[in-house]
Amino acid sequence: MNGNNNKICRIFSININSDQDYQTYAAQRKSSVVHETSGQIHSVLNQNEVEDVDSSVDGEFRLKEHNDFSNSQHFQGSGSLLSDRQTSTLPELTNQTPVNVRKWFVLTSSFFNLFITGGFPFNMSVLFVEFLKAFGKSKAETSLVQSVCTGVYSIGGLLTGELVTKFGTKICGCCGALLSAIGIAVCFIAPNLEFLIFFVGVMSGAGFSLNAICASTSVSQNFLPKKRVLALAFVSMGSGIGTLCFPLLLQYFIDTYGWRGCLLIISGIVLNQLACGLMSGPDVIRPAASKFQQNMTENNETGDSNTTLSRLKATLQNKVFIGFCFALSLILAAFDGLIIFFVDFFEQKGFNRTSVVWLYSGMSIASMIFRFISGLIAQSPKVPKLAIPAMCAFLGCISLSLLPFMTSYSLNAVAIALFGSALGGTLTVVSITTLELVGEKKFPTGLGIVFAASGIASIVGAPIAGNFRDISGSYTYSVLSGAGACLLACFIFTLAMIYQRQHGEDPRSRFNMEINVNARWKSRRRSSFLPWRESVDLGFSI
Known part of the structure; x- marks a missing residue:
């Protein structure tokens, strides 16, 4: 000015x-x-x-x-x-740096942030086998390390979304980095499985939840609408690359230093999120609140003194958004059930560890590629945002239905690539569709609700899949139950899309x-x- x-x-x-x-x-x-x-x-x-x-x-x-x-x-x-x-x-508005320069630093830091938050918590299959050998617990109990981590990562979004709204991405991002790094580092001395469940599952999961929401929110604050969808799609590719790299890194660290040394090194990598947190935040800094700003804040909050409650209430009254959350929780629970038992599932089919790791890498490559493709598709105003997760749910249903009956390595590679495409497309549209359905002002809250819904499903889904394996002696029923969940999710996505069109609940019609x-x-x-x-x-x- x-x-x-x-x-x-x-x-x-x-x-x-x-x-x-x-x-x-x-x-x-x-x-x-x-x-x-x-x-x-x-x-x-x-x-x-x-x-x-x-x-x-x-x-x-x-x-x-x-x-x-x-x-x-x-x-x-x-x-x-x-x-x-x-x-x-x-009041005078001051820019930290020119916006056309700073936003690229924000984009890069958010990309690396999601590289870690999407790479480690969801790719502990290699560690799962090591935990199984070290503590001798059942598969259902051992799976709690990853399922609790991903569950807290997701369920914690209900709280962390509000924390990000209140305190900003910079403070929350730095705190999240410290929580995750410390939680993983202390597991170097883990005496039992319960220790791992608390520190890797609960503590680091909470930190990853903070950083995941901070990364997406920071991108939405720094990019205009025409570039925001593509920027969010690019940032989500960080998770895909993390999914590709972390299994190989974990296997290398385990072979070289053992699983305890592996966790110590990973904690050092995670600590780099502290720098990502320092780079986050909007591109404009406002000075201390003046009398004018205080008056405007009072005016804007007159309608409801409890802004957190009002945001939650307004978001939960969106029927299309609730349907989206429920369907997304089903499909992510189905995907999580296979990812946790990925190594054990394919080793029981007769493949060695190296072949399984390459299968996992192929899935990650397909996921990474389709993340960006989904972002390009989402940019088209003619494509309903709910059509993309519906398509991904259908692809996931097909791939999970085929996997138990594939025998050759090449056929399993094709099926798992299809599964990776469905996974990548689904994860990309989480932030994009949430932003479309709830708007920018309630985006952290809406993203937190989405994380919470999918987290509850993940905590329940993996132990159910493990129990099916313990009872039946194979993963066939576990994988087929995931296929059924994907089919139901596809049906719900389609119904929500039809309801949105018939009742005119198009987020593009709401402007402030x-x-x-x-x-x-x-x-x-x-x-x-x-x-x-x-x-x-x-x-x-x-």
Whole structure:
């Protein structure tokens, strides 16, 4: 913002109730006066004033003539009307670094963050065999190390999503890195399986949960809508590459240093997430709250003093989102049931450890490739976001149905590549679809709810698959039950998509408006739109 006499005029909660209304609204404005940010549309001029606008660069616009805001209406977040001409001094906004540079650092750090959070917690199959030998427990009990880790990682999202909303990605990301690293490091002296379940499962799982939400939230804060979907898809590829690399790293570290030394080295790798946390956060730092900001905060929270409860309530009232969460929990539980027992499953089919690790790597490569493909598909406005997980659930059903009956190595490789494609596509659209369904403001909360729902299913799913194996003596029923869960998930995704279309619950039809107007007093004539003279810079802040 420039000038000493900066003024601000804020307009909130301009609702558009259908796609048709949005198309009509957008058609009445030139592109230079419309700026979209994750379900939010930022504009200031109606059809009569578009001729007075001269577009410049970096999202700033200058009026050619001299308009008047005196008859405009200003709204607060809850939609109630404020008095006309209500303005106040706008605090100076300072950029840490140029946004076009800083966002790439954020993207890189988020990529590496998800490389670790998606790589280690979900790829402990190699360690599962070592834990089985070291402690002599049943497969169902031993599987609790990974299932509790992934479960806390997911269920903790309900809490960590709110923590990220309240304290920001920087603080939460750094705390998460320390929790995960310490939880894994102390397992170097683990005396029993219960010790591993608590420190690797609970403690490190909580840290990974914080970092996963921080990574996605930080990307959504730094990229505009047109690039955000592709950025989220790129970041999710970090999990795919982590899934590809970590089994090989774990096997190498185990062969060289044993499983205890392996955990100690992994804790050092995880500690690098501390640097990722320091790089996270939005691209704009606001100064200490001024009187104006305090007043605006009070106005915006008048509708509900408990903002956390109101966010949860509003999110849980979204029927399409609830259906998405339930179906996603089913499909992730099915996938988790195979991934945990992956090494043991294929070794029982007669393949040696090296061949199994290469199968796992092939699955990870297919997953990584399809993550990016799903992101490209999700960019198309003609493709419903719920259609992608429905397709992935169907692919998962087919692959899991075929795996128990495949005998040759090549056929198993084809089936597991299909499984990896389904897994990658599903994981990519978690953040993308959640953002579309709940909007940017409730994104950390919505992502936390998604994590929680899938975490509950993961905690239950892996022990159930292990019990099927212990009772029947083979993994056939475990894998086939996962295929049934994928088929049910595909059906629910399809129903949610149909319901969304029939009831008009398209997130693209919900927009919130927030406009910062920076004006300088001049000495020319006044028009009917702006009470200030000469030129007006419209700067958009998120």
